[in-house]
Amino acid sequence: MFLNVTGTEHAPDPGSLTAYAESAIAEDDTLRDARARAAELGAPTITPAVGATLCMLARLTDAHSAVEVGTGAGVGGLWILGGMSSEGILTTIDDESEHHAAARAGFSAAGISPSRTRLITGRAADVLPRLADASYDLIFINGEVIDQPRYVREALRLVRPRGVIVVHDAAAGGKIADPDFTDPETTAAREAATIIAEDETLLPVVIPLGEGLLAAAKAPVSETDSSTS
Numbered sequence: 001m002f003l004n005v006t007g008t009e010h011a012p013d014p015g016s017l018t019a020y021a022e023s024a025i026a027e028d029d030t031l032r033d034a035r036a037r038a039a040e041l042g043a044p045t046i047t048p049a050v051g052a053t054l055c056m057l058a059r060l061t062d063a064h065s066a067v068e069v070g071t072g073a074g075v076g077g078l079w080i081l082g083g084m085s086s087e088g089i090l091t092t093i094d095d096e097s098e099h100h101a102a103a104r105a106g107f108s109a110a111g112i113s114p115s116r117t118r119l120i121t122g123r124a125a126d127v128l129p130r131l132a133d134a135s136y137d138l139i140f141i142n143g144e145v146i147d148q149p150r151y152v153r154e155a156l157r158l159v160r161p162r163g164v165i166v167v168h169d170a171a172a173g174g175k176i177a178d179p180d181f182t183d184p185e186t187t188a189a190r191e192a193a194t195i196i197a198e199d200e201t202l203l204p205v206v207i208p209l210g211e212g213l214l215a216a217a218k219a220p221v222s223e224t225d226s227s228t229s
């Protein structure tokens with residue numbers, strides 16, 4: 001059986017490489033319980049392989065500070081925190097206080113100190129502009145697809161040199177590569193991808209996991225500082 005039964009809208013075909021990538025990741029009871037809370041709330045979750053990818057990126061960037069747009073019931077947050085430095089702080093934004101209550105329960109069950117999580121309840125478009133420039137090692141965008149361009153623009157400002165931006169639902173339900181689709185969501189996903197593609201300080205890659213991840217690594221400071229070029 002495919003490992004994530006609660007949150008995936010489009011389960012990969014059995015026998016596909018994606019199905020193998022998902023089934024290869026085992027989640028612990030804390031994550032399973034978080035998925036159960038998400039299911040109760042009707043909040044979508046990332047898949048296990050997306051979670052493991054985020055965890056790996058947090059570890060590779062030695063993340064001390066991360067931002068998540070769209071807390072849900074805390075599945076993504078648990079994965080990100082698992083890869084961060086033991087002192088690392090996750091700022092996670094959601095406009096549903098019920099989702100934040102569920103996420104808090106998950107973080108507590110995982111033994112994560114409340115000092116390591118900053119849950120901000122509000123609309124991401126209002127909260128993100130209040131966060132400091134170039135201060136975050138990992139930014140995970142997992143809100144509404146239609147809002148991706150504005151979140152990506154904020155992420156460009158927030159990410160540190162050598163940090164990483166990850167956009168979930170980057171494939172707009174598989175429609176992004178088909179020019180016949182010009183609906184607002186697909187157009188927004190294309191715009192977000194274009195903003196990333198046109199930034200020469202970013203190294204982007206599409207990762208075909210979950211609903212499609214677009215990950216982009218920010219160049220080191222020596223390559224982003226225009227005074228040195």
Ligand SMILES: C[S@@+](CC[C@H](N)C(=O)[O-])C[C@H]1O[C@@H](n2cnc3c(N)ncnc32)[C@H](O)[C@@H]1O
Pocket residue numbers: 038043044045046068069070071072073074075076077093094095096099122123124125142143144147
């Ligand atoms: C896909 S879920 C997030 C899942 C979560 N990242 C996880 O891995 O479990 C999207 C979340 O974004 C929240 N959301 C949607 N629009 C928002 C907005 N404009 N501002 C803040 N949160 C928003 C929803 O309430 C929902 O909890």
